Amino acid sequence: MNGFKPIISDDGQTQQPLIIAGPCSAESQEQVLQTASILKEAGISIFRAGIWKPRTKPGGWEGIGSEGLLWLRMVKSNYGMKVATEVACRQHVIEAISSGVDIIWVGARTCANPFAMQEIADTLEMLAVDIPVLIKNPVNPDIELWIGGIERIYNAGIRRICAVHRGFSVYGKQIYRNQPQWHLPIELHRRFPDLPIIHDPSHVGGKREFISTLSQQALDMGFDGLMIETHPDPDKALSDKNQQITPDRLVEILAELQCRTKEHSDELLSQLRHQIDDCDHELMEVLSKRMSICRQIGRYKKDNGISIVQNKRYDELLSSRLTHAQELGLSDDFIKRVLESVHSESVRQQSDIFKNEKN
Numbered sequence: 001m002n003g004f005k006p007i008i009s010d011d012g013q014t015q016q017p018l019i020i021a022g023p024c025s026a027e028s029q030e031q032v033l034q035t036a037s038i039l040k041e042a043g044i045s046i047f048r049a050g051i052w053k054p055r056t057k058p059g060g061w062e063g064i065g066s067e068g069l070l071w072l073r074m075v076k077s078n079y080g081m082k083v084a085t086e087v088a089c090r091q092h093v094i095e096a097i098s099s100g101v102d103i104i105w106v107g108a109r110t111c112a113n114p115f116a117m118q119e120i121a122d123t124l125e126m127l128a129v130d131i132p133v134l135i136k137n138p139v140n141p142d143i144e145l146w147i148g149g150i151e152r153i154y155n156a157g158i159r160r161i162c163a164v165h166r167g168f169s170v171y172g173k174q175i176y177r178n179q180p181q182w183h184l185p186i187e188l189h190r191r192f193p194d195l196p197i198i199h200d201p202s203h204v205g206g207k208r209e210f211i212s213t214l215s216q217q218a219l220d221m222g223f224d225g226l227m228i229e230t231h232p233d234p235d236k237a238l239s240d241k242n243q244q245i246t247p248d249r250l251v252e253i254l255a256e257l258q259c260r261t262k263e264h265s266d267e268l269l270s271q272l273r274h275q276i277d278d279c280d281h282e283l284m285e286v287l288s289k290r291m292s293i294c295r296q297i298g299r300y301k302k303d304n305g306i307s308i309v310q311n312k313r314y315d316e317l318l319s320s321r322l323t324h325a326q327e328l329g330l331s332d333d334f335i336k337r338v339l340e341s342v343h344s345e346s347v348r349q350q351s352d353i354f355k356n357e358k359n
Contacts, residue, residue: 167179
């Protein structure tokens with residue numbers, strides 16, 4: 001794939017980095033227009049709002065539907081902003097384009113489904129339109145699946161394509177709603193250096209307090225822009241209320257961000273350090289999960305009259321882990337120190353179970 005074109009290039013005055021903002025979902029005409037008015041004053045030129053909302057379980061807010069397209073047209077006519085919405089099937093594409101939507105995006109669930117991606121691609125090819133298409137990464141950390149979705153849209157004749165990094169779902173308790181796994185969008189950029197990539201801190205963080213930090217991380221790594229969910233009253237939002245911020249807070253965050261204006265010699269170092277941060281977060285989460293299992297073992301030992309320390313088990317564990325560590329290129333001394341610390345904490349956790357349950 002080559003020959004990608006800028007997402008917006010008609011006026012030569014597009015904001016850099018590219019900022020796309022608006023509510024997770026269009027809930028009412030008043031909410032949409034109120035948000036657009038403030039964003040327009042802040043210099044935002046692209047307004048986003050979900051019309052059709054794929055939800056994990058039935059019964060949740062699944063979007064206003066086609067009625068919301070009228071509100072997006074009002075945003076265009078009243079404020080001169082370009083408007084974007086999510087599509088997930090042939091009918092969505094047809095309705096969105098017929099209603100004058102300027103940009104469409106494909107969500108993470110849809111990107112994970114090659115049949116759905118091909119249906120969208122076939123519809124775009126049939127309509128023969130030159131519309132920008134944003135493609136979010138699939139929910140699972142599979143870069144080939146992400147690239148496959150991009151290729152399907154590219155093969156339909158679309159050249160204004162942009163990848164959106166919104167993080168990846170990981171089972172269990174996590175710091176973020178979706179793990180960034182920065183190495184995946186970095187690898188995508190390495191393979192396709194001309195493909196624009198923007199970051200969605202709202203879906204990565206899952207909480208509004210993470211948006212500023214995640215946005216700065218993305219810009220530090222050379223991302224081309226941000227897609228941020230913005231709502232006039234986030235706590236009353238019908239979907240994803242915890243990850244939305246007010247338009248005023250968005251303005252504050254954008255004013256605080258430090259943007260790269262040219263290539264910098266430290267760019268690679270910055271990228272690598274962010275990958276280290278990502279690894280450290282994952283390491284802490286794995287250690288937390290391990291200690292949770294150790295506490296379960298402690299309860300079992302107490303209930304069954306088994307002593308906490310089992311030297312034979314630890315010797316077997318140490319031997320197998322050292323063998324694996326050698327295969328991974330890690331030194332014996334380093335792994336021994338790590339495992340000794342982990343074992344010591346495991347014993348402490350189990351001792352607390354014995355002590356606390358006696359009292």
